[in-house]
Amino acid sequence: MTVIAGHLLVLDDDEDILLSARLLLKRQIKTLSCLNDAAELPEFLAHHMIDVVLLDMNFTLGDNSGRDGFEWLAYLRTHYPQIVVVVMTAYAGVELAVNAIKAGATDFVIKPWSNEKLIATLHSAVALAQARNKNQLLQGENVALRGSLEHLSQMQKPACFIGETTSMRELLRKLSLCAPTEANVLILGENGSGKELLAREIHARSKRAGNIFMAIDMGAIPENLFEAELFGYKKGAFTGANENRMGRLVAANGGTLFLDEIANLALHLQVKLLRVLEQRQVTPVGDEKPFALNVRVIAATNASYVHLTDERQFRQDLLYRLNTVELTLPPLRERKDDIPLLADHFLSVYAQKYQRKKPLLSHKALAALQEYSWPGNVRALNHAIERALVLSDKDTLQAEDFALAPVAENSLSDSVQTNCLNLEILERNAVEKALKKHAGNISQAARELGLTRMALYRRMEKHDL
Numbered sequence: 001m002t003v004i005a006g007h008l009l010v011l012d013d014d015e016d017i018l019l020s021a022r023l024l025l026k027r028q029i030k031t032l033s034c035l036n037d038a039a040e041l042p043e044f045l046a047h048h049m050i051d052v053v054l055l056d057m058n059f060t061l062g063d064n065s066g067r068d069g070f071e072w073l074a075y076l077r078t079h080y081p082q083i084v085v086v087v088m089t090a091y092a093g094v095e096l097a098v099n100a101i102k103a104g105a106t107d108f109v110i111k112p113w114s115n116e117k118l119i120a121t122l123h124s125a126v127a128l129a130q131a132r133n134k135n136q137l138l139q140g141e142n143v144a145l146r147g148s149l150e151h152l153s154q155m156q157k158p159a160c161f162i163g164e165t166t167s168m169r170e171l172l173r174k175l176s177l178c179a180p181t182e183a184n185v186l187i188l189g190e191n192g193s194g195k196e197l198l199a200r201e202i203h204a205r206s207k208r209a210g211n212i213f214m215a216i217d218m219g220a221i222p223e224n225l226f227e228a229e230l231f232g233y234k235k236g237a238f239t240g241a242n243e244n245r246m247g248r249l250v251a252a253n254g255g256t257l258f259l260d261e262i263a264n265l266a267l268h269l270q271v272k273l274l275r276v277l278e279q280r281q282v283t284p285v286g287d288e289k290p291f292a293l294n295v296r297v298i299a300a301t302n303a304s305y306v307h308l309t310d311e312r313q314f315r316q317d318l319l320y321r322l323n324t325v326e327l328t329l330p331p332l333r334e335r336k337d338d339i340p341l342l343a344d345h346f347l348s349v350y351a352q353k354y355q356r357k358k359p360l361l362s363h364k365a366l367a368a369l370q371e372y373s374w375p376g377n378v379r380a381l382n383h384a385i386e387r388a389l390v391l392s393d394k395d396t397l398q399a400e401d402f403a404l405a406p407v408a409e410n411s412l413s414d415s416v417q418t419n420c421l422n423l424e425i426l427e428r429n430a431v432e433k434a435l436k437k438h439a440g441n442i443s444q445a446a447r448e449l450g451l452t453r454m455a456l457y458r459r460m461e462k463h464d465l
């Protein structure tokens with residue numbers, strides 16, 4: 001006997017029916033749940049992934065019209081279109097069953113059921129549900145692949161998260177506890193400190209590791225495209241919507257959704273995101289049917305805690321939805337003992353990339369790297385090492401090969417403080433100085449800060465520079 005690999009929910013107000021379903025099916029199907037009160041269905045579905053619902057059509061004593069069943073069928077079709085519904089009716093209710101099929105049920109069984117027929121029906125229903133899910137995932141992955149090309153090279157690299165200082169060990173300890181759970185995680189840390197890498201590490205150590213990791217830079221999506229990009233749209237929903245397009249949230253179904261730069265999301269869009277995360281469903285623009293959303297959410301920001309807890313800038317209900325677990329990445333200047341490890345790692349990476357012998361670092365060069373305050377954090381260290389390796393063919397790299405830009409006094413003294421507001425000031429100073437130093441040349445300033453041009457533009461906008 002092959003066990004049906006799916007989750008079946010039997011919904012019937014008759015306890016005897018539920019008992020016989022349990023007796024018959026508990027060894028036939030991988031996961032079986034029973035509910036005798038249909039009113040509990042929405043709450044139940046919000047917390048469980050169901051493949052098939054075996055739905056009784058009559059819940060009100062003396063009413064054999066199937067009215068309740070049709071209402072719940074419509075609810076399932078609207079809110080959980082991927083769930084396959086098989087209805088149950090009494091012998092006299094074959095006509096009812098036919099109407100239920102017209103209304104979207106996939107099949108029906110007559111009570112009292114024939115065990116064999118019921119099991120065969122459920123076999124096909126679960127197979128159909130799984131094909132639907134797979135189809136949805138494939139569509140999603142397709143969108144994700146198209147939409148995330150810029151992440152492709154990073155995604156292919158095996159995650160290698162380096163950190164051995166006390167603060168990083170503590171962070172990694174928390175990570176190993178929360179990664180296998182479904183808890184939402186909020187990652188705080190300065191630019192370039194490794195928030196996305198940490199998010200990928202959580203995904204890699206979670207049950208969703210075999211599924212998609214969808215990174216969305218919330219600061220990079222123009223406000224007027226927010227809904228179309230994230231929720232998708234239906235053909236004809238607006239000018240230019242020439243085909244149905246699945247949004248990135250549904251594309252992330254089954255996997256992890258990484259919402260980067262979450263604090264850059266405008267307040268009115270925060271409400272929309274919150275609604276989707278609460279209801280766990282997404283309705284594409286111009287459509288009526290929502291898609292069920294099954295994602296684990298990891299969000300990240302470089303914003304200060306002061307910013308996040310200021311309700312004029314960030315909705316507190318959204319914050320609570322996102323920060324079940326909070327992980328804070330210390331800036332690189334506060335974990336200087338990691339610099340030799342990181343430097344060695346990047347030297348290996350770039351020696352391989354540029355097909356040359358891995359150079360050594362002189363003592364002075366290492367000391368200079370450890371003394372530097374790294375306003376652009378690990379990303380800037382990474383770039384500095386790549387640059388040094390490209391521009392020098394020596395076997396041993398010296399301090400001057402790294403051309404470390406002097407960091408202004410006040411930035412350095414800010415850096416010693418851990419107050420979050422000062423981190424904002426530190427970022428503003430770094431951006432301002434880089435722009436001044438490069439006479440407003442965005443590309444050069446961005447390179448020096450270890451940011452992309454887009455990321456630098458966002459910071460300039462944020463700090464009104």
Ligand SMILES: Nc1ncnc2c1ncn2[C@@H]1O[C@H](COP(=O)(O)OP(=O)(O)OP(=O)(O)O)[C@@H](O)[C@H]1O
Nearest residue numbers: 160161162163190191192193194195196197378379
């Ligand atoms: N602990 C680490 N070990 C190895 N590489 C790291 C580590 N932290 C960061 N990096 C590398 O530094 C670069 C920047 O990291 P990442 O993009 O994760 O930072 P971020 O905090 O998300 O940046 P931003 O705030 O600008 O989005 C990446 O190339 C990443 O691989």
